[in-house]
Amino acid sequence: MTTGSRGLHRLEAALSGWDSPWSLCVVGEDQSQKFSQMSSALREPYSETGDGKYIASGFSYWGVASTMAWVHACSDLFYPVMRESIESFAQRWRQIAGELDGTPRHYVSLGTGTGQKDQTILDRLRQGREPGSLTYVPVDVSPEMLRLGQREALRHLDLPMGGVVPVQLDFANVRSVRELRRLVEHLVGDEPVLYSLLGNTLANFTDDTGLLTMLTGSLLRPQDRFLLEVARSAALDEDAAHEAAREYRSSPRFAEFVTSAIMEYTDLHIDMASVEYEPSVEDDRALKVKVVYRNRTGEQVLLTLPDRSGVEFPDGDTIRLLTTRKYSAAGLGKLLADAGAAEVTRTSSGLHSGFGETGFGMDLVLLRPAGEAADEAPAEVPAPNPFG
Numbered sequence: 001m002t003t004g005s006r007g008l009h010r011l012e013a014a015l016s017g018w019d020s021p022w023s024l025c026v027v028g029e030d031q032s033q034k035f036s037q038m039s040s041a042l043r044e045p046y047s048e049t050g051d052g053k054y055i056a057s058g059f060s061y062w063g064v065a066s067t068m069a070w071v072h073a074c075s076d077l078f079y080p081v082m083r084e085s086i087e088s089f090a091q092r093w094r095q096i097a098g099e100l101d102g103t104p105r106h107y108v109s110l111g112t113g114t115g116q117k118d119q120t121i122l123d124r125l126r127q128g129r130e131p132g133s134l135t136y137v138p139v140d141v142s143p144e145m146l147r148l149g150q151r152e153a154l155r156h157l158d159l160p161m162g163g164v165v166p167v168q169l170d171f172a173n174v175r176s177v178r179e180l181r182r183l184v185e186h187l188v189g190d191e192p193v194l195y196s197l198l199g200n201t202l203a204n205f206t207d208d209t210g211l212l213t214m215l216t217g218s219l220l221r222p223q224d225r226f227l228l229e230v231a232r233s234a235a236l237d238e239d240a241a242h243e244a245a246r247e248y249r250s251s252p253r254f255a256e257f258v259t260s261a262i263m264e265y266t267d268l269h270i271d272m273a274s275v276e277y278e279p280s281v282e283d284d285r286a287l288k289v290k291v292v293y294r295n296r297t298g299e300q301v302l303l304t305l306p307d308r309s310g311v312e313f314p315d316g317d318t319i320r321l322l323t324t325r326k327y328s329a330a331g332l333g334k335l336l337a338d339a340g341a342a343e344v345t346r347t348s349s350g351l352h353s354g355f356g357e358t359g360f361g362m363d364l365v366l367l368r369p370a371g372e373a374a375d376e377a378p379a380e381v382p383a384p385n386p387f388g
């Protein structure tokens with residue numbers, strides 16, 4: 001049997017080559033636990049407002065069907081949010097990249113998605129470096145997304161496979177994030193790392209400030225940087241919130257994506273007319289849109305989950321499929337300050353107005369750790385060797 005570094009070396013050789021059918025994936029956590037988390041979220045009590053049963057952010061992308069639905073949504077002309085985010089990314093990144101002070105950095109992408117943005121970032125980070133001196137760690141909860149995103153990210157780039165370590169884990173889980181930091185330190189030592197959370201992914205989390213605090217606090221060392229991309233709104237009022245909801249409601253592909261998880265993991269008969277987009281203004285910080293699936297059949301439905309257990313889904317009850325936000329400039333400033341992250345620089349796409357007067361766009365912000373907490377090593381037992 002081939003073991004240890006010799007085995008890894010041979011594995012790298014097998015993975016290399018443009019026509020290799022293989023992709024590597026380091027699984028960072030117990031998938032059966034994730035499965036039971038999703039089931040218990042669907043057993044939450046009755047709520048007419050989308051505050052009971054829900055699909056947590058990562059699970060929207062978990063299976064093959066959801067991954068494909070996301071890929072289609074990203075290129076939908078009627079869903080400008082992600083399409084514009086992807087198309088305008090290279091230009092915004094060019095300005096940010098100049099502020100990375102020329103330091104060679106490794107790259108850890110939290111939520112790789114379709115991989116185009118990672119390709120743009122890697123292309124810049126590899127310039128002027130020895131082949132093999134750049135480590136790329138794409139991280140995603142969805143194995144299908146990870147495979148697809150990694151392939152797209154590496155297309156046309158001549159990165160040796162030994163420097164590519166895709167990791168499947170839930171970055172909303174603090175234990176997993178601490179383990180990720182240990183893994184990255186095993187891979188790169190003290191060399192500086194650029195982390196990213198792009199595509200307005202942060203806005204999908206109920207406690208967005210808590211997630212950013214946890215990620216920057218657990219991952220960033222003084223020499224590291226964090227690239228955050230979020231959606232922006234020029235105004236925070238009811239009209240703007242309705243415009244934001246309309247942006248999502250107008251895309252049939254987005255509706256297919258957002259219902260794909262309940263289609264895959266329950267036996268619910270999906271009626272697209274039952275997908276509702278509920279706009280609101282969240283304090284003085286963001287426009288918020290909750291996308292819910294409402295039982296409008298007039299009677300109680302019994303949902304069957306993949307473990308064959310049944311869940312009552314009464315008339316009027318909802319399943320929250322997704323939460324999203326667009327932040328005001330002041331709201332974003334407060335979010336960053338509350339998360340204890342210091343802004344190095346920021347670029348904004350032009351603010352477009354889609355269905356009304358309000359300007360919407362994307363901000364790309366480069367962050368560094370603020371305060372002393374970032375210097376502390378995470379307190380826990382040493383990580384197991386992922387290849388052991």
Ligand SMILES: C[S@@+](CC[C@H](N)C(=O)[O-])C[C@H]1O[C@@H](n2cnc3c(N)ncnc32)[C@H](O)[C@@H]1O
Binds near residue numbers: 058086140142199
């Ligand atoms: C909105 S997409 C953004 C994709 C990409 N970063 C971009 O900007 O185009 C969110 C991505 O994050 C992943 N994701 C969402 N929640 C996650 C979680 N809790 N843990 C790991 N990955 C997650 C999804 O699978 C998806 O690939």
